[in-house]
Amino acid sequence: MTSESRDRGEPAGPxxxxxxxxxxxxxxxPGGPPLYQPVTDKPVKYLTxxxxxxxxxxxxxxxxxxxxxxxxxxxxxxxxxxxxxxxxSRRLRDAKANGLLPxxxxxxxxxxxxxxxxxxxxxxxxxxxxxxxxxxxxxKN
Numbered sequence: 001m002t003s004e005s006r007d008r009g010e011p012a013g014p015x016x017x018x019x020x021x022x023x024x025x026x027x028x029x030p031g032g033p034p035l036y037q038p039v040t041d042k043p044v045k046y047l048t049x050x051x052x053x054x055x056x057x058x059x060x061x062x063x064x065x066x067x068x069x070x071x072x073x074x075x076x077x078x079x080x081x082x083x084x085x086x087x088x089s090r091r092l093r094d095a096k097a098n099g100l101l102p103x104x105x106x107x108x109x110x111x112x113x114x115x116x117x118x119x120x121x122x123x124x125x126x127x128x129x130x131x132x133x134x135x136x137x138x139x140k141n
Contacts, residue, residue, distance in 0.1 A: 034096045036062070036069035036105075039131060044068075045106055046134050048124035049088055057081035057118055060088055060109055061134050062102025069095075069102040070131070072138040084118045 046061035049071075057077045062069035069092050073085045091112070095105035110120050128134055 033093060036092060036096050036102060037066050038068065038070055040066040040068035041130055042066055042068075044128050044131055044134065045103060046126060046128055047106055047110055048121040049085070049118055050121050051077075051080070051084055051118050052116060055081075056121075058085050058088065059134050059138060060092065060106060060120075061128070061131060062106050064101045064103050067102065068131075069105055072131075072134050074138045074140075076140070087115075087118065 040063040042063050042065055044061045044063045046059045048056055049058050049060060051057050055077065056074050058071055058073040058081060060069070060071050071085055071089045071092060073082050075081075077084075088109070091109060092105055095108060100108065106125065110122075110125055112120060114120065128137075
């Protein structure tokens, strides 16, 4: 500390950046990526997704009428299923960004050969009366 800074009553040490004392302000910006609607009460098509060992990790579903689609993680799969499900949610977001209807997105997911982590179960495309049925299926042990 110099005698000059001591005379001004400044604390010893590095100078403090005044920007660090400002309040942060956040504002909502419109826009963002296009997304499918997250819910529908209408009939849905769905497919089963399995991991590299063949265990079910969840279900991708869609409904064209409400432009709704999503992925439901199988709870019994625990954290590993949750972690592996992210890539399927991302594929649905990409499908929406490419202008695909939910049924087209599901067809594309069925054609996807999978990777070293997960894949769509061949022949698993089915219909359900609504998303609640898919969620109940995912809640089973």
